[in-house]
Amino acid sequence: MEAEPNKLNLEGRRIVDISYFFKSLSEINQHGTFGCGISDMEIINERQFGMISRFSLQCKICGIIKYLYTEDPSENDTLDTNIATVLSTVSTGCGQSQLAEQQAILNLPQMSYREYQKNHDLLFNLVYDTALEVMEEAGKEELRLAKEMGDVDSEGNGLISVIVDGAWCKRSYKVNYDASAGVVSAIYIVYLLYYSILIF
Numbered sequence: 001m002e003a004e005p006n007k008l009n010l011e012g013r014r015i016v017d018i019s020y021f022f023k024s025l026s027e028i029n030q031h032g033t034f035g036c037g038i039s040d041m042e043i044i045n046e047r048q049f050g051m052i053s054r055f056s057l058q059c060k061i062c063g064i065i066k067y068l069y070t071e072d073p074s075e076n077d078t079l080d081t082n083i084a085t086v087l088s089t090v091s092t093g094c095g096q097s098q099l100a101e102q103q104a105i106l107n108l109p110q111m112s113y114r115e116y117q118k119n120h121d122l123l124f125n126l127v128y129d130t131a132l133e134v135m136e137e138a139g140k141e142e143l144r145l146a147k148e149m150g151d152v153d154s155e156g157n158g159l160i161s162v163i164v165d166g167a168w169c170k171r172s173y174k175v176n177y178d179a180s181a182g183v184v185s186a187i188y189i190v191y192l193l194y195y196s197i198l199i200f
Contacts, residue, residue, distance in 0.1 A: 005148050008042075008043045008045060008046060010043065010046065011107075012107040012108065012109065013106060013108050013110065014053055014070050014108070014109070015051055015070065015081050016070040016071065017070065017071035017072065020069075020072045021068075021070065021071075024068050024069065025038060025068070028041065028057065028066045028068060028078055031059065031062075031064055031066060032059060032061065032062050032064070033062070034061050036059050036060075036061040036062055039117075040059050040060050040061050041057040041058060041059045041060070041066070042057065042058060043055050043056065043057055044056050044057070044058050044065075048109050049082070049115075050081070050082040050085075050109075050111045050112075050115040050116075050119065051068045051081040051082050051108065051111055052069065052070055052071060052073075052080065052082060052083050053069070053080050053107060054067055054069050054070075054073075055067070056067040059072055082111065082115065082119045083119050083121075083122060083123050083126075085099065085111065086092060086099075086119045086120050086123050086155070087115060087123055090123075091162050092122070096111075096113055096116040096117075099111065099116065108116070128195050139160075142158075142160045143158040143160060144158075146158035146159055146160055162183070164184060165184070165185060166182055166183065166184035166185075167182060167183055167184075168181070169182065170181040
């Protein structure tokens with residue numbers, strides 16, 4: 001069966017913010033001054049922004065065009081679907097190619113490599129900035145606790161304990177330590193930063 005003229009033939013699935021989506025549908029339903037509502041509107045276009053869609057709906061009676069998003073485009077204080085998708089991908093040890101395969105199986109819109117990298121960079125900066133902020137707060141709290149317990153040096157500087165661990169590129173079996181390279185990390189204050197960089 002052929003699609004009607006000027007009517008978009010939609011396929012596949014979409015991820016929606018269900019509360020926002022139904023609220024938007026209710027607002028669109030009350031658009032007309034001629035008694036027209038959502039049942040008189042048809043979808044004439046879809047524009048995709050990665051995993052987020054914007055549908056253009058036009059009323060067949062009054063001709064007005066309304067836009068319906070799969071999530072609120074004005075909410076900047078939460079992770080949108082694109083960033084959340086990239087975060088879930090890297091958090092499970094996957095990348096863009098594995099995400100594309102999952103999207104194909106789920107019949108979801110494909111996030112392009114360019115869009116993936118853009119959101120990956122945004123996510124990295126978000127995690128990095130958050131890690132630095134949390135580490136600074138943790139450091140100040142540890143310093144306060146150290147001074148309260150009297151863990152200070154001769155000049156009154158707070159002494160904070162850390163756990164240090166190291167690794168080499170080959171096993172030594174407690175016999176020879178002739179590896180040409182190794183890595184060491186101070187765990188506790190720097191752990192969050194180390195982990196945030198590691199997952200990327």
